[in-house]
Amino acid sequence: MTARFAGRTTLVTGAGGGIGGACARLLAREGAAVACADIDRAAAGRTADAITAAGGAATAVACDVTDPDSCRDAVAHAVAGGAALDLLVNVAGVGSLRPTGEVTLDEWNRTLAVNLTGTFLMCQQALPLLVESGGSIVNVASVAGVRAVPYNAAYCASKGGVIMLTKSLAVEFGRRGVRANCVCPSSVATDFLASFEFTDAIDRSLFDRASSVIEGPMDPSVVAAAIAYLASDDAAMITGAALMLDGGATS
Amino acid sequence: MSQVTYDFAGKVAIVTGAGGGIGRASALGFARAGASVAVADVNADGAEETVALAEAAGGRAIAVVTDVSSSDAVRAMVDRTIGEFGRIDYAHNNAGVAGEQNDVGDVPEAEWDRVLGVMLRGVFLCMKYEIPHMLAEGGSVVNTASGAGLVAYPGQSPYVSSKHGVIGLTKTAALEYGARGVRVNAVCPGTVLTPMVETVIEEMDLEPALIALHPIGRIGTADEVANAVLWLCSDDASFVLGHALSVDGGYVVP
Numbered sequence: 001m002t003a004r005f006a007g008r009t010t011l012v013t014g015a016g017g018g019i020g021g022a023c024a025r026l027l028a029r030e031g032a033a034v035a036c037a038d039i040d041r042a043a044a045g046r047t048a049d050a051i052t053a054a055g056g057a058a059t060a061v062a063c064d065v066t067d068p069d070s071c072r073d074a075v076a077h078a079v080a081g082g083a084a085l086d087l088l089v090n091v092a093g094v095g096s097l098r099p100t101g102e103v104t105l106d107e108w109n110r111t112l113a114v115n116l117t118g119t120f121l122m123c124q125q126a127l128p129l130l131v132e133s134g135g136s137i138v139n140v141a142s143v144a145g146v147r148a149v150p151y152n153a154a155y156c157a158s159k160g161g162v163i164m165l166t167k168s169l170a171v172e173f174g175r176r177g178v179r180a181n182c183v184c185p186s187s188v189a190t191d192f193l194a195s196f197e198f199t200d201a202i203d204r205s206l207f208d209r210a211s212s213v214i215e216g217p218m219d220p221s222v223v224a225a226a227i228a229y230l231a232s233d234d235a236a237m238i239t240g241a242a243l244m245l246d247g248g249a250t251s
Numbered sequence: 252m253s254q255v256t257y258d259f260a261g262k263v264a265i266v267t268g269a270g271g272g273i274g275r276a277s278a279l280g281f282a283r284a285g286a287s288v289a290v291a292d293v294n295a296d297g298a299e300e301t302v303a304l305a306e307a308a309g310g311r312a313i314a315v316v317t318d319v320s321s322s323d324a325v326r327a328m329v330d331r332t333i334g335e336f337g338r339i340d341y342a343h344n345n346a347g348v349a350g351e352q353n354d355v356g357d358v359p360e361a362e363w364d365r366v367l368g369v370m371l372r373g374v375f376l377c378m379k380y381e382i383p384h385m386l387a388e389g390g391s392v393v394n395t396a397s398g399a400g401l402v403a404y405p406g407q408s409p410y411v412s413s414k415h416g417v418i419g420l421t422k423t424a425a426l427e428y429g430a431r432g433v434r435v436n437a438v439c440p441g442t443v444l445t446p447m448v449e450t451v452i453e454e455m456d457l458e459p460a461l462i463a464l465h466p467i468g469r470i471g472t473a474d475e476v477a478n479a480v481l482w483l484c485s486d487d488a489s490f491v492l493g494h495a496l497s498v499d500g501g502y503v504v505p
Contacts, residue, residue, distance in 0.1 A: 171501055214429050234255060244491065247490050248426050251425050
């Protein structure tokens with residue numbers, strides 16, 4: 001395997017989950033030192049342990065991306081010992097399936113706080129270091145940031161926001177050597193997807209219009225592969241992209 | 252040259268417009284990855300040069316002189332590829348022409364037909380005759396669109412229309428063939444330093460203005476577009492379908 005990330009220091013949020021874990025493992029297999037951040041410290045620890053058991057370099061850190069201090073601490077943890085920060089991958093996200101009338105203000109705020117504000121806070125903390133290293137950012141947005149998914153208003157709004165946040169950073173920081181891109185997966189086989197409850201209040205026929213023509217859901221490793229590509233030198237001219245991993249759902 | 256060494260051993264690729272620039276870079280990329288390559292170009296000398304470069308890199312390639320706007324020529328290109336190599340796994344439909352600078356009211360009809368003939372009809376004809384050979388074992392098609400497939404450039408209505416059309420054609424074919432194992436995608440380069448472009452940039456002293464339009468602060472290379480083509484053809488892009496991937500340093504970021 002090519003070691004695209006040999007000598008690189010990376011920070012992955014949501015690293016205790018399906019996509020974040022797969023991403024952390026792939027980056028580590030290709031030579032990166034990975035700081036695995038998750039609000040669930042134990043889950044981050046399991047990912048880091050699996051990486052070190054396989055001979056890779058990883059540490060775990062608790063991180064609540066809605067808290068600026070926690071974001072600052074996670075970035076500091078990643079570069080403890082004087083390393084440069086080369087890559088930030090924002091995977092941490094929440095969402096649920098619920099008729100919009102039943103969504104509480106707390107739930108709306110929480111979804112925006114984690115998915116959108118959390119991504120912003122992590123980027124804000126990491127950018128000074130990424131400017132120094134000429135590093136890059138890859139955010140996990142979603143097909144829901146481009147194409148409407150019913151019963152998912154807060155999630156769609158947050159992911160649409162992540163896409164424009166990414167593009168805005170790409171334009172603002174391109175001259176300073178930092179690339180910013182995002183991936184937009186459709187259904188990924190993770191615990192997150194499995195947590196979606198299809199109650200009687202949900203009209204399943206409304207989902208048909210956004211389905212992919214390739215059999216899904218995709219494995220988290222597919223998302224990790226795309227993140228690694230965008231982060232790699234082979235994508236040196238790609239910035240501000242929202243790479244759709246949707247099996248044609250937005251075509 | 253790509254950082255990743257893809258393994259396309261035993262596979263066959265067709266690249267049109269492979270006599271120089273982006274097409275040459277991707278043809279060489281396919282060859283280095285172990286694929287046999289049909290190097291198609293309307294310019295025989297350019298195609299032969301690319302073949303020589305591919306062979307010098309240890310690859311296997313043939314030159315196929317092809318005007319992609321001609322149905323007979325495209326069929327002959329596909330037949331020759333099948334005759335020489337027995338299969339088609341990848342196609343990079345890339346042949347293009349530069350357009351004259353005219354407002355819509357001043358575009359000669361022949362110019363409209365010429366530009367769309369190569370870049371829209373040409374991509375259609377290539378896919379029409381390539382994809383049937385991919386259905387048995389799966390395959391991947393990448394069409395060269397452009398930033399001009401996403402936004403407009405005044406004075407370039409034939410070019411812009413053809414590239415917008417390439418993206419629509421790409422998405423349509425992607426939905427038609429995705430479930431049958433053929434992925435179809437497009438790349439959207441910004442300004443790329445090819446010999447042709449370099450000459451224009453130098454003559455008109457355009458480099459500072461062009462760089463200013465790219466947030467990344469520089470102009471791209473043909474290899475950087477080729478890297479995206481190779482990645483889209485690889486198994487790592489297994490869920491990428493109907494996508495128009497910008498490789499432009501943020502040039503047309505909406």
